[in-house]
Amino acid sequence: MAVGAAGDSREDAARDRLIAEATARFLRLRTDPADAAGRADLARWLAASPRHGEVWRALERTWRATGLLGPLAAPQSAPSPVRRPARPSKRARRLTAFALAASLALGIGALVGGPLWPGADYRAGAAGIAAIVLEDGSRVRLDAGSALDVAYGPDRREVALRDGPAFFEVEPDTARPFVVRAGAVEVTVTGTAFAIDVSASEVGVSVEHGGVRVVSAGRSALLAPGERMRIAKADGAVVRDRVPLSAIGPWRRGRLLVEDRALSEVVEAVERHFAGAIILGDGAMAERRVTGVFDLGDPERALRAAVEPLGGEIRRLGPWLLMVSGPSDPR
Incomplete structure (x- = not known):
């Protein structure tokens, strides 16, 4: 649908x-x-x-x-x-x-x-978060720009997160496991609450309560509350760490929380909430590291808060296009 x-x-x-x-x-x-x-x-x-x-x-x-x-x-x-x-x-x-x-x-x-x-079953536009109740009562929240497909069967509840962040609250059913596919990553649960984020570079999984099994490239791992796993799309490299429960899916509260992440990743996340396109044409700027909490309710302000401390600048080119560049060229 x-x-x-x-x-x-x-x-x-x-x-x-x-x-x-x-x-x-x-x-x-x-x-x-x-x-x-x-x-x-x-x-x-x-x-x-x-x-x-x-x-x-x-x-x-x-x-x-x-x-x-x-x-x-x-x-x-x-x-x-x-x-x-x-x-x-x-x-x-x-x-x-x-x-x-x-x-x-x-x-x-x-x-x-x-x-x-082709169209996904459920999507969230740039205007905000989509709240979905699936046929078994499980609840999904999609961040702006996210897309989800649903394929429930008699023995298995399966969904596919095509793109973007989502938060799942799964109704318990041991006879019908709940499976999320995110590219080459598969997450299986029977009843729990967890977040998945599909970005251009990686798939991230973090658990708020309960537990999940993450399978990628033939490897399997169990995650408990407060644990996070990030799987790189390029080579399947895995980073596993702990994260405060309050930092899981902060976009649900209109916040972007980043710690030592590339500016390109911040731009990707902010752009989901911007009704237009953001151009990051400076390769050196794209790799600069960013740490902070940003208000997604005002995407342009959030972008400036991330870019300007790095010496970059933002120009608005028309109503729907923002350009991010490095330090001003004096010539």
Whole structure:
């Protein structure tokens, strides 16, 4: 069963994130066409998925529709050495950024068109948290931007968390275990309360009360109250630690709690609550570490609170686009 408006918001947010990835690369090369590293990064990104090429072509068509400049050719192979032109002035780079935002406002989303994946059974939009009661009485809360599928059978209650954070309060039923699939990770319980967070880089599981069994890459582990496990998507590496119960699923109370996490992860979490897209185009800034508690009720303020102490800055490019950059370039 789909949730109409929330489902549309989730699909739009997912599409916006993909557009933001293309936009960051487009802006980088538009402001510095001789950036060999930027072109190599673009080539890798385009090769990763046919969908990336579709979004890139839509971005170029929209850019040309503004009548500002011709297309920016995507690299077909390793870039040849070129003479680096003079770096555009800071004012020119700012004007380019605003022009790009204007081109997006003309309708790149319509050019890309359609959802990035088929509709999930339950979704939460950027407006807030979705509260769900399943047919057995188990309760699920989905954070903004999260998506869940449900497949109950006579011997097993199974759900799949596609993306984002969720908190589960499972009704006891020893004859029908409750199983959550999150990518390559499987979590099994009979009755307990726990949180799962599916992000771009990892799957996190933490237990508030009761116990769960986590299976990943053929390995199994039991988690008790106050225990947390994080499994990296890239290589399956596992980090297991303890966490205060009050720090489990803090998004339920409108808070983002991070401890020594990359800024890119903070941006991903905040973006779920932002009605638009956030561009983090500075690779060095993306890896800077952040610790703090942030108010998700005001995503832009939360983002500034994370970015500005690192010397970065945030610019609003239109009503739905925020750009995060490193320390200001004096040129």
